[in-house]
Amino acid sequence: MNISLTEEMKAEVDTAVSTRGYVSSSEYIRDLIRRDLEGQRFRALIAEGMDSPEGGAMDGAFFDRMDAEIDRMERG
Known part of the structure:
Protein backbone atom coordinates (compact mmCIF):
# COMPACT_ATOMS: atom_id res chain seq x y z
CA MET A 1 0.00 0.00 0.00
CA ASN A 2 1.28 3.44 -0.86
CA ILE A 3 0.09 6.58 0.86
CA SER A 4 0.65 10.07 -0.50
CA LEU A 5 1.40 12.75 2.08
CA THR A 6 1.99 16.46 1.82
CA GLU A 7 5.51 17.60 2.70
CA GLU A 8 4.19 18.99 5.97
CA MET A 9 2.58 15.66 6.90
CA LYS A 10 5.72 13.73 5.93
CA ALA A 11 7.78 16.03 8.15
CA GLU A 12 5.38 15.35 11.05
CA VAL A 13 5.68 11.59 10.53
CA ASP A 14 9.48 11.83 10.36
CA THR A 15 9.53 13.89 13.56
CA ALA A 16 7.27 11.40 15.35
CA VAL A 17 9.50 8.51 14.30
CA SER A 18 12.68 10.21 15.47
CA THR A 19 11.34 11.65 18.75
CA ARG A 20 8.70 9.21 19.98
CA GLY A 21 10.55 5.93 19.70
CA TYR A 22 8.89 4.50 16.60
CA VAL A 23 11.09 2.19 14.53
CA SER A 24 9.61 3.29 11.20
CA SER A 25 6.99 5.48 9.62
CA SER A 26 4.93 2.32 9.01
CA GLU A 27 4.91 1.57 12.73
CA TYR A 28 3.78 5.12 13.47
CA ILE A 29 0.95 4.96 10.91
CA ARG A 30 -0.17 1.55 12.24
CA ASP A 31 -0.26 3.05 15.76
CA LEU A 32 -2.39 5.96 14.51
CA ILE A 33 -4.81 3.51 12.88
CA PRO A 53 -31.97 1.72 30.25
CA GLU A 54 -30.92 3.50 33.42
CA GLY A 55 -29.20 1.18 35.85
CA GLY A 60 -20.34 6.31 45.95
CA ALA A 61 -21.89 2.86 46.37
CA PHE A 62 -21.89 2.37 42.60
CA PHE A 63 -18.17 3.10 42.38
CA ASP A 64 -17.48 0.87 45.38
CA ARG A 65 -19.22 -1.99 43.54
CA MET A 66 -17.22 -1.24 40.39
CA ASP A 67 -13.93 -1.24 42.34
CA ALA A 68 -14.86 -4.56 43.94
CA GLU A 69 -15.72 -6.04 40.53
CA ILE A 70 -12.41 -4.87 39.06
CA ASP A 71 -10.52 -6.35 42.03
CA ARG A 72 -12.40 -9.65 41.56
CA MET A 73 -11.57 -9.74 37.84
CA GLU A 74 -7.89 -8.95 38.44
CA ARG A 75 -7.61 -11.83 40.93
CA GLY A 76 -9.01 -14.15 38.28
Missing part, protein backbone atom coordinates in the same frame (compact mmCIF):
# COMPACT_ATOMS: atom_id res chain seq x y z
CA ARG A 34 -5.00 1.39 16.06
CA ARG A 35 -5.72 4.50 18.14
CA ASP A 36 -8.41 5.59 15.70
CA LEU A 37 -10.06 2.15 15.86
CA GLU A 38 -9.93 2.20 19.66
CA GLY A 39 -11.56 5.64 19.62
CA GLN A 40 -14.31 4.38 17.33
CA ARG A 41 -14.95 1.40 19.63
CA PHE A 42 -14.99 3.70 22.67
CA ARG A 43 -17.52 6.02 21.01
CA ALA A 44 -19.68 3.02 20.10
CA LEU A 45 -19.62 1.82 23.72
CA ILE A 46 -20.57 5.30 24.94
CA ALA A 47 -23.48 5.40 22.46
CA GLU A 48 -24.55 1.91 23.56
CA GLY A 49 -24.49 2.99 27.19
CA MET A 50 -26.48 6.12 26.45
CA ASP A 51 -29.12 4.03 24.67
CA SER A 52 -29.39 1.47 27.49
CA GLY A 56 -29.40 3.30 38.94
CA ALA A 57 -27.53 6.16 40.51
CA MET A 58 -23.81 6.56 39.96
CA ASP A 59 -23.09 7.38 43.57
